[in-house]
Amino acid sequence: MRKPLGETTSLIQTRKGFMKNCWEKYQSSGFFDELITEKGTARPVARKLVNHFCRLSPSEMVARGNAAELSIKEMGISFTIYSQGQNIDRAWPFDIIPRLIKSSDWAMVRQGLTQRSRALNAFINDVYNEQKILKDGLIPAEVVLESKDFKKPCIGFRPKYGVWAHICGSDLIRDEDGSFYVLEDNLRVPSGVSYMIENREVTKRVLPDLFKNYSVRPVDDYPSKLYSTLASLSPRDRKRPCVVVLTPGIYNSAYFEHAFLAQGMGAELVEGADLFVDKDECVYMRTVDGPQRVDVIYRRIDDEFIDPEAFREDSALGVPGIIRSWRKGNVAIANAPGSGVADDKVVYAFVPEMIRYYLKEKPLINSVKTYLCMIEKDRDYVLENIEKLVVKPANESGGYGMMVGPHASKRDHNKFRKLIEENPRNYIAQPTLSLSTAPTYVDGGIAPRHLDLRPFILQGKSSWVTQGGLTRVAMREGSLVVNSSQGGGSKDTWIVEPRK
Amino acid sequence: MLSSVAERLYWMARYLERAEDTARLTYAYTQFILDIPRGSEPGWGSLIDIIDGHSAFDNRYKNYNERNVCKFLIADLDNFSSIRFSVKAARENVRTTRDVLPEQCWELVNELYIYVNANADKVKARQSRLDFLDQVLAMSAQIYGLISANLSHDHAYRFMRMGRSLERADMTSRVVDVAVMTAMDSKPGGEEASTWIWGHLLKSLSAVTAYRREIGPLVDADEVINFVFGDQNFPRSISYCLTDVRKNSKALRNHAQIEKLLLSMGRKLTRFEASRMSLEKLHKYIDVFQEQLSKLNFLVYQSWFSK
Numbered sequence: 099m100r101k102p103l104g105e106t107t108s109l110i111q112t113r114k115g116f117m118k119n120c121w122e123k124y125q126s127s128g129f130f131d132e133l134i135t136e137k138g139t140a141r142p143v144a145r146k147l148v149n150h151f152c153r154l155s156p157s158e159m160v161a162r163g164n165a166a167e168l169s170i171k172e173m174g175i176s177f178t179i180y181s182q183g184q185n186i187d188r189a190w191p192f193d194i195i196p197r198l199i200k201s202s203d204w205a206m207v208r209q210g211l212t213q214r215s216r217a218l219n220a221f222i223n224d225v226y227n228e229q230k231i232l233k234d235g236l237i238p239a240e241v242v243l244e245s246k247d248f249k250k251p252c253i254g255f256r257p258k259y260g261v262w263a264h265i266c267g268s269d270l271i272r273d274e275d276g277s278f279y280v281l282e283d284n285l286r287v288p289s290g291v292s293y294m295i296e297n298r299e300v301t302k303r304v305l306p307d308l309f310k311n312y313s314v315r316p317v318d319d320y321p322s323k324l325y326s327t328l329a330s331l332s333p334r335d336r337k338r339p340c341v342v343v344l345t346p347g348i349y350n351s352a353y354f355e356h357a358f359l360a361q362g363m364g365a366e367l368v369e370g371a372d373l374f375v376d377k378d379e380c381v382y383m384r385t386v387d388g389p390q391r392v393d394v395i396y397r398r399i400d401d402e403f404i405d406p407e408a409f410r411e412d413s414a415l416g417v418p419g420i421i422r423s424w425r426k427g428n429v430a431i432a433n434a435p436g437s438g439v440a441d442d443k444v445v446y447a448f449v450p451e452m453i454r455y456y457l458k459e460k461p462l463i464n465s466v467k468t469y470l471c472m473i474e475k476d477r478d479y480v481l482e483n484i485e486k487l488v489v490k491p492a493n494e495s496g497g498y499g500m501m502v503g504p505h506a507s508k509r510d511h512n513k514f515r516k517l518i519e520e521n522p523r524n525y526i527a528q529p530t531l532s533l534s535t536a537p538t539y540v541d542g543g544i545a546p547r548h549l550d551l552r553p554f555i556l557q558g559k560s561s562w563v564t565q566g567g568l569t570r571v572a573m574r575e576g577s578l579v580v581n582s583s584q585g586g587g588s589k590d591t592w593i594v595e596p597r598k
Numbered sequence: 599m600l601s602s603v604a605e606r607l608y609w610m611a612r613y614l615e616r617a618e619d620t621a622r623l624t625y626a627y628t629q630f631i632l633d634i635p636r637g638s639e640p641g642w643g644s645l646i647d648i649i650d651g652h653s654a655f656d657n658r659y660k661n662y663n664e665r666n667v668c669k670f671l672i673a674d675l676d677n678f679s680s681i682r683f684s685v686k687a688a689r690e691n692v693r694t695t696r697d698v699l700p701e702q703c704w705e706l707v708n709e710l711y712i713y714v715n716a717n718a719d720k721v722k723a724r725q726s727r728l729d730f731l732d733q734v735l736a737m738s739a740q741i742y743g744l745i746s747a748n749l750s751h752d753h754a755y756r757f758m759r760m761g762r763s764l765e766r767a768d769m770t771s772r773v774v775d776v777a778v779m780t781a782m783d784s785k786p787g788g789e790e791a792s793t794w795i796w797g798h799l800l801k802s803l804s805a806v807t808a809y810r811r812e813i814g815p816l817v818d819a820d821e822v823i824n825f826v827f828g829d830q831n832f833p834r835s836i837s838y839c840l841t842d843v844r845k846n847s848k849a850l851r852n853h854a855q856i857e858k859l860l861l862s863m864g865r866k867l868t869r870f871e872a873s874r875m876s877l878e879k880l881h882k883y884i885d886v887f888q889e890q891l892s893k894l895n896f897l898v899y900q901s902w903f904s905k
Contacts, residue, residue: 174693174708348694360697367697372602384601386753386902387851 117159117544118152124537126546130276132197132536143198143594146311151195156542159194163539165304166194175296176354177582190293191587192300196308197536197549197569198592201315207270207278207553208563210463213453215266215555218283218440220456222262225439226252236455237448241472244523245442246493249401251408251421252436258331259559263440264432265324265396266555267291270567272534279464279531281550283449285433285441287398290568291320291554292355297568297590313595315565320554321362324396327558328363331430332393339393341365342383344373346399346415351583356398365396375419381429394430395420401435408435443492443526444470467529471522480518480527484511487527489518502578504530533578536589538571548572550580551591566591599753603695605903607754610691611761614707617684618738619769623648624671625731626802628724631664634794640780642667648769648776649679665722672730673718681734685714700748703741710737756846760898763846767839768891770826773802775884781819782877796822808832823872823880836887837867843894852901859897863890 124134133144140148154162167189175190224231225242232239242248267288269281298317301308325341332339345356347369360367372383373392382389397404403413408421423429439445447468450461469476469487480487483503490500501514518525535546553567569589570580580586627645634640643662646655651670654677659666674680689711696704713733721727749755777799784791797817800806803826812829813821829835833842844860847853875883 171712172705172709174704343697348690357693357696361701365697366600366603367694368600369602372600386599386601386604386757 116156117154120544121148121152121537124544124546126535128274129532129546129548130272130274130534131546132199132272132534132549133195134537141198143200147196147198147308150308151544159539160542162194162304166192166300169300169303170296173296173299174354175293175300177351190296191573191582192297193538193547193571193573193587193589194301194305195537195539195544196301196590196592197551198594199566201593201595203278204566204593207463210278210461211268211280211553211555211563212557212561213457213459213462214268214280214283214449215263215557215561217449217452217456218266218285219261219263219557221445221452222434222437222440223256223260224456226255226262226436231452231455234455236451237445238472241442241444241523242439245439245445247401247436247438247442249409249436249439251425252434255425255434257434258333258430261557262434263437264327264331264434264557266557267552267567268555270551270553271531274532276534277464279466280449281466281531282443282446283441284552286400286438287352287433288552288554289352289355289398290552290570291564292358293588294552294554294564294566294568294591295320295358297588301590311597312592313597315593315595317565317591320564321359323556323562324359325363325365327556327562328394328396328430328432330559331432333427333430334391334393336393340383340391341394341396342368342373342392344368344370344395344397344399344404344417346370346403350398352398359396370399370415370417373417373420375417375423379419379423379426379428381417381420381423392429394432396432401438404431404435443468443490444472444523447526466531469527471518471525471527476527477518477522480525481515484515484527486530488530489514489525489527492524492526502530505578533572536569536571538573538587538589540573545575547575547587548578548580549589565593599698599757601903603698604753604757605899606691606695607698607757608761608898608903610688610695611758612765613684613688613691614738614741615762615765616679616769617681617688618735619766620649620671620679620681620684621731621734621738622804623769623773623802624668625728625735626798628668628727628731630794630798630801644776644780645671647779648772649677650772651677651679654678668721668727669719672721672727682714682718685711685734695754698754700744702748703744706737706741706744710734710741713737753850756849757902759846760843763839763842764891764895764898766834767836767843768888770803770834770836770839771884771887771891773799774823774826775881775888778877778880778884782881792819793817795819799826803834805832805834820872824870827870827872828867837864840864840867847898850902856894856897856901859890859894863887863894 125138126134133141133148135141170189170192176187177190221231231237232242263285265288267284267290270278271281272278295318328341329339341363343356343360343365345353345367347353357367366383368383373381375381381392383392399415402410403415405416405418405421406413407418421435424431447470450465453459453461469480471477471480485503487503488500501510533548533550535548537544538547549569549571551567551569554564556562569591570582571587571589572578572580573585573587623645641662642664645667646652646662655670659670670677670680672681675683677683689707692699692704692707717730721730745758777795780795781792796819799822800809805826809822809825813825826835828837830837832838840860840863844857847856
């Protein structure tokens, strides 16, 4: 065979050095970058990983990217979005370059998150019972009692261990100097954990060599930890309590995850119509062998829809009488109905107070400075500085209905000024945070993209936090919106142990 | 086992079997046509007879030609027996029962779905059609292999077996029925035509080797019919399918009514002897059998799925 011409060879070589060049030129100015320092060198923890990626040729990068896409398609990792009147099943967006966190950094975060979860649960248990924190005037009573998430049918109830929110997904960000902040706590039906596990699975499939020289904490033990947490709530003392996952059905955006978790726990995945409450006020599921008693329900249905007897009468997704059964102590529900009362951006502002009040401890993880529009002083500040702030409705999730001041138009500023004045209780504002970045594979090159992190905290008889969590990436340049329903992507997240 | 999950597994197996049966049927017919001397090819309409698809077909097409019939059998979503529809329906059912199936099962069914969607429209040419059908048959064999090797043979497995065997018995009886009708239409004493018809029937059911080993190399109408109805060991014979349903239903509670019907169907089958029946009588016999199958399906629903 003829040897390739000299010119062609050099072309191949430059292409080979192309990725290296991309990494060397990489710069994320003004933000904390997860892998690269301000000087442009790899952080110690990321050195081997960056070297590995530098050695790949552009075509190899394309091949790995395609392999990841194919795995995701074949593994059927999808999420559903509702658009133009129909449900569309989208493949899960994934970036092949992992995000690395040192295990020593993570240990601190874990402690902070457990502390938060304990305080939030103490708060929920308090407001449905003694309401000490309101009587002591730490939190204005109307914030809690007038919230649409304060559920009257829950008053006076005490769940096992005093825990209401058994599964919490907190959104974390890192500021310019790399410190972690909690941006919000999702206590209703937080989702994303299955994607955390599947992201690792995809990385293992398409970049197995990357794991050489690294000791990465595994993430696939979540379903068994979740099962233990749920089983610890069982009202009956049985070796293997009957745990079910209650889903609104296949058209829910997180259905993939519901099925994934049921499978991971060896639990039945049920819909409302599979369950009923009998005359003995216990919950049963309809099986081919007749009714079978259910001990614990991991519900992925919102409070509003869970029981047409107690909440929305028109709900076809729920189970009539399930709240009666729960209050009698015949069945455990996770998260307990009413937990959403602490999942409110106004209540969020008071979490550091709660930690000091209930636990007599110092908060171990930062919260973001929050201005409550219901307080006159804060409101004046927000109205005057709206172009610098992020304004959020107190009670929306998924990044909907918020305004990022520096990125918004004058018209939007005025629109939100008006909205705030009309309904101050419904709005909070926070300084525009500089979300950290990480190198992301875009348009054949490497570029910084903003990201956040959602770890999951389990709380039952004992508590536990995931190793890392789900990293979500804003795929558009400069964008801060990481939600997958709005064009966000994701990354595998590695908690890396120091080398021995 | 949740009733709703049992129902989905039952249908998942029925749809997978249906996709496989339609693939086998189309494959056999495409090959069959190659053996027929030019000028005396039978029409493609008999494939539509088998799946009872005339009204859906007529809504879309005028001519019962090779291209239209194959498109209808393979790619059309408004034909509930087409490969694409069946695979799609099977996938929907697996999607909602992932938690009870082996993990890889979802991936395999999903791969089959992706493959069928990507290739179902490229089956005009016989070569690519045969390749496509081959692949569908191979992939469904893989899925069954995985299920029987990796899924505990518990209730979940039993409902899948019942669905699969009922669908099979249904398809086998339809294939025989169409052969019977074709034979009725052909001229009396047409020795050659008869060999085509019954030989092709064996091919459509992948029964050629089994028939040779059990009965012998000569294709005889009565022997063929007796074999596909009554053989105890061939997994696509009607007798075998019904025994399989019975075996699996017996392990479940509430099986008395089904047992009763299956026993009476079984008694009728033991007395079955093709040589004592005219083709017209055979056609009526199959009609009655089909009615009993739909009664069986109804009883399965009533005994385990209804709320």
